[in-house]
Amino acid sequence: MPSGAETSALRTNDDSPDAGDSADLQIEVIEFFVHIAQLLHLPKSIGQIFGYLFCAGEPRTFDDIVRDLSVSKGSASQGLRFLRNLNAVRVIYIPGNRRDHFEAEDRLSKLAAGFLRERVEPQLEVGQERLARLKNLVERRSLSDDADLLLRERVGRLEGWNSKARQILPVMLDFLGI
Amino acid sequence: MPSGAETSALRTNDDSPDAGDSADLQIEVIEFFVHIAQLLHLPKSIGQIFGYLFCAGEPRTFDDIVRDLSVSKGSASQGLRFLRNLNAVRVIYIPGNRRDHFEAEDRLSKLAAGFLRERVEPQLEVGQERLARLKNLVERRSLSDDADLLLRERVGRLEGWNSKARQILPVMLDFLGI
DNA sequence: CCTCGTGTTCATTTTTTCTTGAACAAATTA
DNA sequence: TAATTTGTTCAAGAAAAAATGAACACGAGG
Numbered sequence: 153m154p155s156g157a158e159t160s161a162l163r164t165n166d167d168s169p170d171a172g173d174s175a176d177l178q179i180e181v182i183e184f185f186v187h188i189a190q191l192l193h194l195p196k197s198i199g200q201i202f203g204y205l206f207c208a209g210e211p212r213t214f215d216d217i218v219r220d221l222s223v224s225k226g227s228a229s230q231g232l233r234f235l236r237n238l239n240a241v242r243v244i245y246i247p248g249n250r251r252d253h254f255e256a257e258d259r260l261s262k263l264a265a266g267f268l269r270e271r272v273e274p275q276l277e278v279g280q281e282r283l284a285r286l287k288n289l290v291e292r293r294s295l296s297d298d299a300d301l302l303l304r305e306r307v308g309r310l311e312g313w314n315s316k317a318r319q320i321l322p323v324m325l326d327f328l329g330i
Numbered sequence: 331m332p333s334g335a336e337t338s339a340l341r342t343n344d345d346s347p348d349a350g351d352s353a354d355l356q357i358e359v360i361e362f363f364v365h366i367a368q369l370l371h372l373p374k375s376i377g378q379i380f381g382y383l384f385c386a387g388e389p390r391t392f393d394d395i396v397r398d399l400s401v402s403k404g405s406a407s408q409g410l411r412f413l414r415n416l417n418a419v420r421v422i423y424i425p426g427n428r429r430d431h432f433e434a435e436d437r438l439s440k441l442a443a444g445f446l447r448e449r450v451e452p453q454l455e456v457g458q459e460r461l462a463r464l465k466n467l468v469e470r471r472s473l474s475d476d477a478d479l480l481l482r483e484r485v486g487r488l489e490g491w492n493s494k495a496r497q498i499l500p501v502m503l504d505f506l507g508i
Numbered sequence: 509c510c511t512c513g514t515g516t517t518c519a520t521t522t523t524t525t526c527t528t529g530a531a532c533a534a535a536t537t538a
Numbered sequence: 539t540a541a542t543t544t545g546t547t548c549a550a551g552a553a554a555a556a557a558t559g560a561a562c563a564c565g566a567g568g
Contacts, residue, residue, distance in 0.1 A: 174477040177467055181484060184460055191453055193371035195556055209480045214515065224558045229516055250514070250566075258484075260491045275369055282362055289355055299352040302387045306359060306436075313438045373526055392545065402528045407546055428536070428544065 178207045182221075197227040198234055202241065202256055211244040211253035239266035261328040268325055276321065279314050287311065356385045360399075375405040376412055380419065380434055389422040389431035417444035439506040446503055454499065457492050465489065 182203035189199025200221050205212060212220075217228045232254060235241035240263055244253040257263055290307045293300040360381035367377025378399050383390060390398075395406045410432060413419035418441055422431040435441055468485045471478040 174471065174475065174481055177464075177471070177478075177481050180464055180467060181481065181488075184457075184464065184488070187460070188457075197557075207481060207484055209476070225515070226517080226559070227557055230556090233516090252515080258487060260494060279366075282365070286355075286358055286362065289358060293352065293355070297352065298387070300355075303352055303355050303359065303385060306385055309436060310359075310362070316438060375527075403545075404529070404547080405527055408527095411546090430545080 178204075181207050194234075195227070195231065197221075197223050198231045201228065201231045202235055205241060205254055205256035206258065208256075211246070211255045213251045213253055215251070217254070238263070238270050265325055265328045268321060268328075273321060276314060276318050280318070283307070283311050283314055356382075359385050372412075373405070373409065375399075375401050376409045379406065379409045380413055383419060383432055383434035384436065386434075389424070389433045391429045391431055393429070395432070416441075416448050443503055443506045446499060446506075451499060454492060454496050458496070461485070461489050461492055 182200055185203030185206065186196050186199035189196055189202075200223065201217055204217060204221055214225075214228060214232070217223065217232070218225055221228075223231075232241060236243065240257050242255045242257065244255050246253050257266070286307050290300070290304045293304070295301065360378055363381030363384065364374050364377035367374055367380075378401065379395055382395060382399055386394075392403075392406060392410070395401065395410075396403055399406075401409075410419060414421065418435050420433045420435065422433050424431050435444070464485050468478070468482045471482070473479065
């Protein structure tokens with residue numbers, strides 16, 4: 153796969169005469185976000201969309217995204233929903249214009265907080281439930297069998313982990329300025 | 331796909347008479363780790379291996395893992411390498427025994443620290459390099475073009491994000507007791 | 509009620525990632 | 539040194555995830 157020039161077809165809006173315009177740079181910034189998305193195991197398209205909105209000076213429409221990034225409507229729709237759920241993208245309603253307009257959150261603290269709240273916290277709750285079930289199972293076992301005792305200790309340790317994580321989370325959110 | 335009873339063929343070592351023995355419970359704990367692995371977008375086999383070692387009372391060998399979890403040697407080898415790199419699994423050398431013995435790290439702080447150091451920190455360095463290149467590009471541009479100015483501001487913001495993250499990381503590591 | 513503009517859903521295709529197992533290397537022992 | 543044990547590598551198949559785009563829903567305006 154040849155590198156570079158992947159994110160194609162960016163809107164030119166071009167008044168400049170000849171040499172490499174700022175769209176090239178915009179593509180680089182978008183690719184930076186694609187890289188981050190891949191680190192977080194998010195679809196590439198989500199990185200593209202966020203990077204595109206992050207570079208845009210003003211809110212962009214659904215159509216802008218589909219056209220300028222050459223992604224399908226499906227990817228754009230799902231990617232935007234994901235980003236909205238994380239509060240990484242806001243919808244701007246413009247009176248007299250039926251289209252949704254989208255804008256990227258550019259405060260790192262808000263992005264981190266959104267990720268913690270929408271992704272991490274719910275999973276900690278799920279984990280707590282799973283551990284409650286495990287605890288039930290383990291407590292119905294003999295206190296004399298070595299294997300049972302070991303597992304009981306291990307499940308207890310997992311509960312400690314979960315509890316610790318749930319304690320730290322609000323501290324982090326607080327640190328991020330709520 | 332039927333649920334449960336996926337992680338098969340766990341060593342029985344069975345002296346108990348009839349009803350569900352503690353291997354069932356061990357399987358549940360292993361599945362708990364498989365679930366965590368999937369959350370972290372890690373291969374299922376890595377969750378199995380860590381869960382297996384976490385439940386084991388004593389260090390286990392490569393062969394134990396392959397046999398008891400019914401995973402291939404390839405998966406076991408790669409999974410163990412990954413877990414060792416994260417310091418989530420230690421190798422125990424037992425004199426007079428050629429085989430490597432593996433043991434799970436059971437201190438949450440060590441696990442978190444390993445993740446931050448081996449996964450997060452290197453990526454922040456990579457990001458810093460990428461941003462340095464972006465900064466170079468953006469500084470060669472005109473200060474009069476609006477689009478260029480906007481991008482310059484955006485790249486500056488990204489550098490601020492990276493810098494902030496690199497400041498926070500040692501604080502977190504310190505908090506985790508180094 | 510009909511049509512058009514906007515976006516969503518979801519079955520299918522495409523791409524990526526994981527697992528497997530056979531071939532291979534390294535180290536030990538006979 | 540040959541045979542054996544132990545674990546790694548990597549090409550290929552299997553499984554999972556992402557992207558696509560046509561069909562669909564919903565609402566606004568005529």
